[in-house]
Amino acid sequence: MSLLAPSRARPAVPSRARLAALGRAELTLLLRNRTALFGALFVPVLMVEAVRTSLRSADLGDTGTSIAEIAVTGAVAMALLMGVYSNLVGAFVTRRESLVLKRLRTGEPTDPEILTGIALPAAALALAQCALLTTGGLTLLGLPAPARPELLLAGVLLGTVLLAALAAVTSVVTRTTESAQLTALPLVMLSAVGSGLFVPLSALPDRIASFCELLPLTGSVSLLRAGWTGGATAGDLADALLPTVAWIVVSVFAVQRWFRWEPRR
Numbered sequence: 001m002s003l004l005a006p007s008r009a010r011p012a013v014p015s016r017a018r019l020a021a022l023g024r025a026e027l028t029l030l031l032r033n034r035t036a037l038f039g040a041l042f043v044p045v046l047m048v049e050a051v052r053t054s055l056r057s058a059d060l061g062d063t064g065t066s067i068a069e070i071a072v073t074g075a076v077a078m079a080l081l082m083g084v085y086s087n088l089v090g091a092f093v094t095r096r097e098s099l100v101l102k103r104l105r106t107g108e109p110t111d112p113e114i115l116t117g118i119a120l121p122a123a124a125l126a127l128a129q130c131a132l133l134t135t136g137g138l139t140l141l142g143l144p145a146p147a148r149p150e151l152l153l154a155g156v157l158l159g160t161v162l163l164a165a166l167a168a169v170t171s172v173v174t175r176t177t178e179s180a181q182l183t184a185l186p187l188v189m190l191s192a193v194g195s196g197l198f199v200p201l202s203a204l205p206d207r208i209a210s211f212c213e214l215l216p217l218t219g220s221v222s223l224l225r226a227g228w229t230g231g232a233t234a235g236d237l238a239d240a241l242l243p244t245v246a247w248i249v250v251s252v253f254a255v256q257r258w259f260r261w262e263p264r265r
Contacts, residue, residue, distance in 0.1 A: 022117025
């Protein structure tokens with residue numbers, strides 16, 4: 001008979017508990033990053049007034065929208081770009097280069113749980129910012145209540161999922177934490193100019209608008225705008241949903257195929 005008592009296997013931690021633990025740790029780190037917080041919380045708010053000022057004398061013609069609606073919709077999309085995409089590119093790279101990702105993979109969390117846990121605080125912060133911007137548009141800018149709130153919510157949620165996946169993809173080509181803002185900048189600028197954040201695609205020449213419709217964030221922005229104004233047909237919704245879902249599928253595949261878990265040295 002052995003003198004040593006048989007060792008007891010440690011009970012597996014439920015997936016929800018693992019995600020909560022990862023999310024709490026990431027939230028603590030995010031709240032300590034003042035630069036990231038400023039970009040996520042204040043840049044979209046500043047964009048509202050900047051857009052209202054720049055478009056004050058603009059002729060929106062038959063775009064079917066208002067300056068206030070363009071400003072708030074653009075600010076919501078910018079909150080997703082800054083709060084989710086830009087923040088997470090830096091977070092993924094920092095965790096990779098400091099060996100956090102490698103250590104986490106030796107434990108119980110699965111790969112999707114690790115990536116989701118890292119993304120949760122940034123996504124929650126961006127969603128809260130979107131809610132505040134929407135409330136501010138209703139109370140301070142006199143916007144009417146969203147005609148299709150379910151489309152507004154769909155645009156925010158799909159945009160969050162897409163940008164989180166794109167952030168993981170962008171981290172693959174980002175070598176250092178310091179270069180994360182540079183590698184994230186092209187998508188931020190391209191989306192701000194071409195995805196209809198501040199200039200509706202209907203106001204652009206047809207050839208340019210056709211190209212811009214294929215950009216990653218355009219579908220989410222179209223859903224946001226349709227949520228405010230209503231009147232979107234089934235064809236309009238399909239044109240917004242299909243490219244967005246396609247980008248999500250392609251981005252998730254790219255993460256599964258090429259995401260780096262160890263430092264690039």
